[in-house]
Amino acid sequence: DTGVSQDPRHKITKRGQNVTFRCDPISEHNRLYWYRQTLGQGPEFLTYFQNEAQLEKSRLLSDRFSAERPKGSFSTLEIQRTEQGDSAMYLCASSSTGNSYNEQFFGPGTRLTVL
Amino acid sequence: SQQGEEDPQALSIQEGENATMNCSYKTSINNLQWYRQNSGRGLVHLILIRSNEREKHSGRLRVTLDTSKKSSSLLITASRAADTASYFCATFDTGRRALTFGSGTRLQVQP
Numbered sequence: 001d002t003g004v005s006q007d008p009r010h011k012i013t014k015r016g017q018n019v020t021f022r023c024d025p026i027s028e029h030n031r032l033y034w035y036r037q038t039l040g041q042g043p044e045f046l047t048y049f050q051n052e053a054q055l056e057k058s059r060l061l062s063d064r065f066s067a068e069r070p071k072g073s074f075s076t077l078e079i080q081r082t083e084q085g086d087s088a089m090y091l092c093a094s095s096s097t098g099n100s101y102n103e104q105f106f107g108p109g110t111r112l113t114v115l
Numbered sequence: 116s117q118q119g120e121e122d123p124q125a126l127s128i129q130e131g132e133n134a135t136m137n138c139s140y141k142t143s144i145n146n147l148q149w150y151r152q153n154s155g156r157g158l159v160h161l162i163l164i165r166s167n168e169r170e171k172h173s174g175r176l177r178v179t180l181d182t183s184k185k186s187s188s189l190l191i192t193a194s195r196a197a198d199t200a201s202y203f204c205a206t207f208d209t210g211r212r213a214l215t216f217g218s219g220t221r222l223q224v225q226p
Contacts, residue, residue, distance in 0.1 A: 004157075031212075033213055033214075035213075035216075040218070040219075041218055041219070042203045042205075042216030042217050042218050042219050043158070043203075043214075043216050044216070045213040045214070045215065048212050048213050055212065056212050056213065089155075091157060091158070093158075102145075102146070102207045102212075102214070103148065103160050103163060104160065104214060105160070106150075106157040106158040106159070107157050108156055108157040109155075109156070109157050111155070
């Protein structure tokens with residue numbers, strides 16, 4: 001399968017714990033995006049990487065959230081001291097700079113439940 | 116924040132009927148895209164329309180764009196039970212790098 005993959009698919013954690021999610025984009029894509037989606041809503045942008053550089057962050061990305069893409073390939077999203085309000089689906093997407101219209105390819109998401 | 120609103124929020128039709136979903140947005144855009152999401156899954160890109168286009172077709176899909184009214188519509192013709200999903204419009208806004216999604220229309224196609 002050469003699509004975007006995310007791991008884990010589901011994560012249940014207790015409030016106050018740290019969690020880390022991984023995203024592997026399509027191999028030739030140099031742009032990578034993280035979105036968050038709550039029940040009944042559309043995805044909301046969190047952050048964007050071009051290669052290893054984090055070029056844009058949403059105000060939704062509080063200090064407890066950090067994202068990295070150290071070698072310009074896979075990316076991790078870490079949430080520290082989780083809160084119940086962090087419960088959501090976290091979606092990763094990728095695209096290539098050759099795609100000037102920014103069609104994005106999404107992974108299956110990681111569903112986070114904070115108890 | 117959500118860019119726009121989809122209308123209706125939910126739609127239930129019989130197999131074979133057409134489904135129309137509308138999307139409104141607020142800012143200047145480079146293009147508008149429609150995505151489908153099956154329950155609990157990732158999003159699948161359906162169709163993209165550029166800001167200088169007014170209508171586009173892809174298979175059973177027809178998209179229109181009216182930039183003067185900042186609105187778009189997605190028509191699915193001859194619907195099938197497999198079309199049951201949530202449909203989102205997303206805009207690629209001038210000066211931004213990410214998509215801004217609406218709140219979605221939940222389509223139920225009854226067999």
